[in-house]
Amino acid sequence: MRGGHDMxxxxxxxxxxxxxxxxxxxxxxxxxxxxxxxxxxxxxxxPSTHGVLRLLLELDGETVVRCKPIIGYLxxxxxxxxxxxxxxxxxxxxxxxxxxxxxxxELGYCLAxxxxxxxxxPERAQVIxxxxxxxxxxxxxxxxxxxxxxxxxxxxxxxxxxxxREIVLDIFExxxxxxxxxxxxxxxxVIMDLPDDGPRMIRDMLEVLPGRIDEYETxxxxxxxxxxxxxxxGHLTAAQCxxxxxxxxxxxxxxxxADLRKDQPYSGYETYDFEVPVxxxxxxxxxxVIRLQEMRQSLRIVEQALERLDHVGGPVxxxxxxxxxxxxxxxxxxxxxxxxxxxxxxxEQSMEALxxxxxxxxxGVEVPPGEVYQGVESPRGELGYYVVSxxxxxxxxxxxxxxxxxxxxxxxxxxxxxxxxDAIAAIASLDPVMGGVDR
Amino acid sequence: MRSDEIAAHARRFFPDTxxxxxxxxxxxxxxxxxxxxxxLRDEPxxxxxxxxxxxxxxHPGSDPRFWVxxxxxxxxxxxxxxxxxxxxxxxxxxxSVTPLFPTANWFEREVFDLFGVVFDGHPDLTxxxxxxxxxxxxxxxxxxxxxxxxxxxxxxxxxxxTRGMA
Numbered sequence: 012m013r014g015g016h017d018m019x020x021x022x023x024x025x026x027x028x029x030x031x032x033x034x035x036x037x038x039x040x041x042x043x044x045x046x047x048x049x050x051x052x053x054x055x056x057x058p059s060t061h062g063v064l065r066l067l068l069e070l071d072g073e074t075v076v077r078c079k080p081i082i083g084y085l086x087x088x089x090x091x092x093x094x095x096x097x098x099x100x101x102x103x104x105x106x107x108x109x110x111x112x113x114x115x116x117e118l119g120y121c122l123a124x125x126x127x128x129x130x131x132x133p134e135r136a137q138v139i140x141x142x143x144x145x146x147x148x149x150x151x152x153x154x155x156x157x158x159x160x161x162x163x164x165x166x167x168x169x170x171x172x173x174x175x176r177e178i179v180l181d182i183f184e185x186x187x188x189x190x191x192x193x194x195x196x197x198x199x200x201v202i203m204d205l206p207d208d209g210p211r212m213i214r215d216m217l218e219v220l221p222g223r224i225d226e227y228e229t230x231x232x233x234x235x236x237x238x239x240x241x242x243x244x245g246h247l248t249a250a251q252c253x254x255x256x257x258x259x260x261x262x263x264x265x266x267x268x269a270d271l272r273k274d275q276p277y278s279g280y281e282t283y284d285f286e287v288p289v290x291x292x293x294x295x296x297x298x299x300v301i302r303l304q305e306m307r308q309s310l311r312i313v314e315q316a317l318e319r320l321d322h323v324g325g326p327v328x329x330x331x332x333x334x335x336x337x338x339x340x341x342x343x344x345x346x347x348x349x350x351x352x353x354x355x356x357x358x359e360q361s362m363e364a365l366x367x368x369x370x371x372x373x374x375g376v377e378v379p380p381g382e383v384y385q386g387v388e389s390p391r392g393e394l395g396y397y398v399v400s401x402x403x404x405x406x407x408x409x410x411x412x413x414x415x416x417x418x419x420x421x422x423x424x425x426x427x428x429x430x431x432x433d434a435i436a437a438i439a440s441l442d443p444v445m446g447g448v449d450r
Numbered sequence: 451m452r453s454d455e456i457a458a459h460a461r462r463f464f465p466d467t468x469x470x471x472x473x474x475x476x477x478x479x480x481x482x483x484x485x486x487x488x489x490l491r492d493e494p495x496x497x498x499x500x501x502x503x504x505x506x507x508x509h510p511g512s513d514p515r516f517w518v519x520x521x522x523x524x525x526x527x528x529x530x531x532x533x534x535x536x537x538x539x540x541x542x543x544x545x546s547v548t549p550l551f552p553t554a555n556w557f558e559r560e561v562f563d564l565f566g567v568v569f570d571g572h573p574d575l576t577x578x579x580x581x582x583x584x585x586x587x588x589x590x591x592x593x594x595x596x597x598x599x600x601x602x603x604x605x606x607x608x609x610x611x612t613r614g615m616a
Contacts, residue, residue, distance in 0.1 A: 254553065256553025275529075384532065397505055417553060
């Protein structure tokens with residue numbers, strides 16, 4: 012520990028430095044305090060940067076003069092890793108990219124690989140995929156609302172958002188055994204059918220959630236503070252969005268009806284009845300309104316999907332032993348695990364089943380050479396998977412076009428010239444997830 | 451427009467165009483890349499005004515070694531096309547498309563960072579995901595997975611996969 016003498020000396024030194032700094036700010040001729048800009052780092056560890064986003068801000072008082080987003084703090088090499096694993100293992104990697112929308116990552120990747128294989132998932136699997144994706148969209152938008160609200164001081168909304176998300180995550184846990192990183196959607200379908208009480212849990216949620224969304228609206232939509240912090244903030248016109256590649260709610264808040272579920276439908280989205288909410292104000296408030304409306308639309312889709320599940324039966328995985336995952340699985344207390352009856356079958360009864368299981372697990376599916384780009388509409392915009400195969404048991408390249416990565420480029424355009432406090436609201440309105448940005 | 455119609459349309463100007471798996475792909479020489487992208491963007495029948503994605507693949511030992519792929523999307527007409535350009539190993543340069551599509555900025559930085567492809571004319575071609583002082587380009591096929599030494603506060607931490615289980 013430093014002695015008292017040293018502490019005094021340090022204090023004197025600091026005091027001296029302070030005086031010098033103040034003198035430096037005064038103009039030699041006029042004696043007025045000079046206007047100088049200050050450069051500060053916001054992040055990478057900052058509660059309102061949604062993880063580890065670092066912003067280099069040049070400030071003139073409270074006004075942002077220049078802004079440079081710096082990313083890469085959460086780079087985990089997911090794309091590189093997929094090149095060293097089997098095609099099936101790829102699912103468990105990509106689901107961890109944008110961790111708030113795991114099902115969309117799984118779906119985009121699996122659809123791309125399925126197109127390379129020239130197969131299509133059975134109808135029941137497609138309905139389940141739509142069902143879990145729309146539940147996921149609701150969960151993701153609830154996190155936007157919760158964290159976005161917290162950043163602007165609406166702490167109750169933070170608690171409500173996470174409370175309702177818990178309902179959705181409980182459903183995910185019942186279906187997949189996990190709250191996130193599910194690896195539930197697999198090449199050729201989904202890994203297992205819904206549990207018996209799955210539909211009941213979802214119906215219970217459908218009873219509760221619309222009223223809760225009404226509550227958020229009552230709390231926020233006409234709240235003077237919420238309006239003050241969001242209206243006209245983070246403005247980004249349609250032309251700017253398109254030039255910068257911004258998609259999702261920010262693009263739709265600028266009057267562009269762009270939604271891949273409608274534009275280039277996949278998984279049978281063209282057969283569902285839903286609307287794409289669009290606003291024209293192009294600000295943070297419009298994005299808030301759009302996300303609330305999207306949650307309602309997602310509920311509509313979930314309802315339709317549930318109805319279909321009542322009469323669409325059949326398998327949830329393609330009937331092709333060279334593609335389908337061999338194991339029968341069951342949901343255990345810590346995720347999806349091997350079913351004991353199946354284990355007994357391969358270990359004690361059938362040598363052929365064991366060999367097949369071993370081949371599929373260690374080597375897996377072989378994908379013919381080719382390349383495919385598959386886009387899906389994630390809660391944050393266009394999530395694209397560019398998958399290249401050279402005809403091997405492992406991908407040659409998996410490129411994740413993550414919407415958060417691209418949307419983040421718009422931050423300087425949104426915040427330069429505005430207040431620091433507005434920068435927080437603007438970034439929250441993009442709803443970036445750094446796991447997807449850095450991958 | 452269907453992908454074979456798009457391909458037929460683009461083939462009039464860019465002969466090396468084909469359609470596979472419902473996707474049209476144009477392969478161009480590096481010198482014609484900007485022309486091709488500008489034409490696809492401005493052609494009234496295609497209107498590919500949105501650059502969805504941009505990335506590269508690496509094929510060591512082949513010529514060209516790198517294939518940079520541009521994914522274009524038409525929002526009004528709801529279709530896509532891919533433009534690919536091959537780059538030699540000893541000359542991995544390609545003109546930056548940021549003047550045509552500002553969104554290419556970070557995509558090109560990422561490809562530069564991870565593959566070492568140089569985008570001539572890019573406003574700020576620096577690493578984006580890896581640390582500034584990183585050596586090498588991790589997504590190249592000849593770079594191994596893992597096995598990176600780490601220095602933390604003066605202590606030297608060997609790669610996990612070379613440490614053994616003790």
